[in-house]
Amino acid sequence: MSHHHHDHGHSHSQNYNRSFALGVILNLIYIVVEAVYGILSGSLALLADAGHNLSDVLGLLLAWAAYYLSNLKPTERHTYGWGASTILAALLNALILIAALGGICWEAISRFGTEQTLPGMTIIVVAAIGVVINTATALLFMKNQHDDLNIRGAFLHMAADAAVSVGVVLGGVAIYFWQTTWIDPALSLLIAVVIFISTWGLLKDSLNLALQAVPRNIDPSKVHQSLEELDNVRHIHDLHIWALSTTETALSVHLVLEEINRNDEILAAASEMLKEKFKIVHSTIQIEHSTDYECHSETSCNH
Template sequence: MLGTNLRGCTKAPLNLSGKGVSESHHHQIGNYHRAFAIGIALNIIFVVVEAGYGMFSGSLALIADAGHNLSDVLSLLLAWGAILLAKKASTEKRTYGYRKVTIMASLTSAILLFIALGGITWEAMSRFFNPKPVEGIVVILVAAIGVVINTLTAFLFFSGQKSDLNLRSAFLHMAADAGISLGVTIAGLVIMIKGWLWIDPAISLIIVAVILVGTWRLLQDSIDHAIDAVPEGIDMAGIKQYLTGLENVSHLHDLHVWPLSTTEVALTVHLVVNDDSASNHFLRELQDHLHDRFGVEHSTIQVETAGTENHCLLDREKCI
């Protein structure tokens, strides 16, 4: 567990170990290793069954859904592998360890999904002009199995999807797949009753549209994390108001907040105080408040006295 460093730049630096990556967070992630294993196993079995029946029945909707489920298996593997790799200890070269791989995994997952969606869209459009017969009963039975499997897999990640981008990605993909499989079931019924072959590629395009919404959001969040943008849910205005409202603090500068991983947030800031009375107790309370109220696990705070502050060297005109 990495310590949180709070440095006070008075006569000597004040170094305090902090919460860093909380033990409760590690315990929470640990609970999902079994969920990943179960979800991956179930979906691999279903991909094989669905793709086989899709080719047998000539259903593009089933083949498209199987392709997407395969990409979900890859996404689950990426997310799981990234979480495992992120637990490795930091080194002198990688001082933050491998935390960023969780962000790289979610970004890769989004890109793979966009590639798959492009292929499905192309094939669906060609089927509108060259429709092929579909075995409706086979589509219904296989897709119904998909509803059960995808709903079960989504449920495995439900409780963790609010606190981890990778878990949220897994949950959204599985929940969307459950709805999509339900749509495929409806397509099979329509083909059996009405004989409308065009409904198969139409359902495929609906699949693409549904997945695209979640994938676009995942891509946006992943890019934001990759470029160290302020994570969603972090109240920057509230942090500024809290810090500038502290007793004896005249102003602040060089405030930066960024994601260390898909679950951890870091902060650095220079606080300018009226005198050099800042104590370890003051910094400890500040650290705890930033963690408990604003969700910042890793804080580095530089305390300076008025008239001696060190200004930003990155870009003086754009420093906060």
């Protein structure tokens, strides 16, 4: 004898449409300014940062599109909705950033040993504008970024860009006062390192979610223990936990009960515990009774 319980809750996060729009507009304006002055001054650091900022705009657009899709209602074909698009967007964002590393490193290495005159003050001013814009954009995505991998991807891009722009400012100071032109390609390599470090965690987490691994913020052993500690639960098996999106988690499990007349009570307790303790909002729970479980565990069973 078995009984199924399905609980489908939905998380409601902050509305990020305005944040995405402002972030895209601000960064597009800055990209144009940075690219123009990078070409005029011959600064690879500015051009590399402009290219990286362009990839970030594409990343913001991807994250925005996924955020929009995740808020659409489920359909007959897509019964869980479009939330998984946020996982794909986070994964594509990470891949786009890593793909940009090769070009930046190659160009930077080829610039070493090449003597050129770079206007340090121009680099300082343009990069300082970048510090302001990237920091402001990052702040738009600071709230809830620890709870949403898609939003965290946008936040990490902008935060890394702010740090890189600070580095370019420092490089401009060195060029302006000491004419150390080698600092320009060196900073380009530093940009590549910062991009890689900030992207690695995003790539790993998004790839795990795409492969339906347990989300990083959930300890499956604690979920298992908490379910077994519920009153009247003798044993659990077939526990599965996976991400429906970067904010919603699903679970399915079989609970073996001692008493056969407390199904509804146990189902309600289990569902509420999963929501409150682990933020698991989609749970499918199958009830089994101890006699049924023992029977199915044996190689043969007489009825």
